[in-house]
Amino acid sequence: MEEKKPKRPKKPKTFAPSLSGRCLRYSVMDLLGFGRQLSDDTLTAMHEGASLHKQFQQSLATSCDVVGLEVPLKNSELRISGRIDAVVREHEHCIAVEYKTMRDEKFSAMRMTGPVFDHWAQLALYVNIGGYYGGWLVVENRGTGERLTWPQTPDPSWTEWLVQRIAAAQEYQEKKALPLREVSVKCRHCDRWQRCFKSESDREAAIAAHPLWEPVPQAPDITWQNDPAVWRREGIQ
Numbered sequence: 074m075e076e077k078k079p080k081r082p083k084k085p086k087t088f089a090p091s092l093s094g095r096c097l098r099y100s101v102m103d104l105l106g107f108g109r110q111l112s113d114d115t116l117t118a119m120h121e122g123a124s125l126h127k128q129f130q131q132s133l134a135t136s137c138d139v140v141g142l143e144v145p146l147k148n149s150e151l152r153i154s155g156r157i158d159a160v161v162r163e164h165e166h167c168i169a170v171e172y173k174t175m176r177d178e179k180f181s182a183m184r185m186t187g188p189v190f191d192h193w194a195q196l197a198l199y200v201n202i203g204g205y206y207g208g209w210l211v212v213e214n215r216g217t218g219e220r221l222t223w224p225q226t227p228d229p230s231w232t233e234w235l236v237q238r239i240a241a242a243q244e245y246q247e248k249k250a251l252p253l254r255e256v257s258v259k260c261r262h263c264d265r266w267q268r269c270f271k272s273e274s275d276r277e278a279a280i281a282a283h284p285l286w287e288p289v290p291q292a293p294d295i296t297w298q299n300d301p302a303v304w305r306r307e308g309i310q
């Protein structure tokens with residue numbers, strides 16, 4: 074009788090850069106393979122975003138020196154794996170580019186309040202852990218095509234924060250356990266909220282009692298990004 078080959082142990086899922094600025098519990102759910110509840114609106118937005126994403130990458134070639142598109146980022150020590158939308162060369166330096174699209178209302182709000190933390194954190198991972206000279210966060214209004222771009226430079230406080238958060242998420246992943254909730258207004262738009270609350274009213278009550286996100290350790294400050302002098306940037310149209 075033929076001997077059965079022993080099954081290879083399944084490799085643990087790697088940490089996706091898009092989880093960088095998320096609630097720890099959400100990240101662990103992702104690492105453990107929990108599903109997401111995507112609404113029709115979200116699916117439509119994802120579909121539109123994917124086609125705009127392609128157009129953006131094509132348009133970069135006409136305005137920048139493109140080093141690569143969908144550039145892999147892997148760090149085996151930290152067990153991170155992902156792809157950077159684009160890497161461009163500016164004055165002989167490599168810059169990581171992250172592109173996002175937003176609805177008109179959110180885009181308008183962003184002019185006043187600066188970039189979304191999750192987006193900024195994802196770019197911070199590319200710049201600080203990927204070792205890039207700098208980064209650009211490009212956000213496009215899905216309705217009007219208008220774009221805002223924020224430049225980012227390396228910052229050791231981001232490296233420290235990201236490494237600690239990733240290690241904490243992977244510790245729970247190894248134990249196959251979920252950390253406590255990090256309740257905040259972000260729960261309202263979370264596509265795994267049903268794993269945290271019995272009902273919408275339960276969720277809303279928790280948000281009312283604790284609206285601010287308070288990750289441990291405390292996240293680096295990004296409020297200085299609200300200054301229009303920082304984000305107005307020529308070059309990407």
Ligand code: SF4
Nearest residue numbers: 096254255260263269
């Ligand atoms: S509902 Fe809130 S606490 Fe639960 S995973 Fe989502 S963001 Fe985290």
